[in-house]
């Protein structure tokens with residue numbers, strides 16, 4: 001059966017606030033039935049690495065948080081620490097970064113909780129019947145919530161093809177051990193003949209994994225985040241994408257399955273198709289968008305909402321996948337096929353435009 005996905009265009013007249021459109025989307029997803037009085041609701045959001053400007057602006061969360069408060073629920077904003085060093089590497093820096101980006105109690109009147117503890121150690125093993133993952137390592141303070149609502153910025157991603165609800169569920173709700181588990185099959189290599197020893201890669205590697213003799217080489221410190229691949233000006237950093245990227249995509253789907261199955265009721269997913277940069281908000285910078293702002297989607301099926309977002313972006317780009325133009329070796333469509341096989345949701349959706 002096709003899943004319902006609700007869509008509001010950003011451009012639909014000057015007289016309506018985009019925040020009202022988000023309110024309408026939440027109503028159509030029956031927010032009052034899915035969330036209950038006194039429940040602790042984890043509102044999963046990526047608050048953007050320091051230096052990045054493409055992440056979702058905090059003001060867009062206001063209607064989401066209001067809707068949860070109206071039913072008497074107790075929402076909190078949450079994210080997890082990263083694998084690599086940066087401003088989201090531990091909870092102290094992460095909360096500082098969140099506050100500087102406007103995600104704080106003063107702005108939104110909700111607490112911000114980093115869900116996997118001070119240094120990513122607050123982890124819960126969750127059994128899952130995946131092809132590659134049998135036990136997902138998830139962030140305790142998301143999994144222990146009574147309910148979940150997932151707010152995702154739709155954009156490109158170097159390992160997955162695109163980042164939306166599924167990536168936010170999987171990588172975003174995993175503890176550091178879980179993130180390593182998903183990335184572990186990935187480690188790029190340097191093609192020596194192309195390397196000019198400029199050391200730009202080392203400046204961007206937050207794991208300190210590069211050594212030089214004098215050409216670059218990647219050591220065991222590598223956590224497989226793939227940031228360096230897009231950085232090298234000579235395309236000297238390569239990966240065996242055929243094998244590894246497909247495995248990472250599968251693991252992401254299977255981690256998303258573990259999160260979805262941890263909650264009694266479906267979550268509401270909201271995807272923002274705004275400032276869609278070619279890379280993840282984990283980068284400490286961002287390129288311009290791959291296409292113009294499209295609007296907002298909401299659904300209770302994470303696969304359907306990502307498929308609808310992907311199709312809208314491809315349509316806006318004249319039928320071409322703009323993320324694949326950026327990372328030709330990564331086919332984002334493989335994610336949908338595996339997500340359907342793993343019963344995470346359906347890629348068959350009905351789009352309802354809300355005015």
Ligand code: SF4
Pocket residue numbers: 190194195196197198199200201202216231232233234235236237
């Ligand atoms: S950025 Fe590329 S060319 Fe420069 S040192 Fe690293 S691998 Fe070599």
Ligand code: SF4
Pocket residue numbers: 084187188204205206207208209210218221222223224225226227228229
């Ligand atoms: S993939 Fe590249 S940037 Fe990421 S940890 Fe490994 S060497 Fe560093």
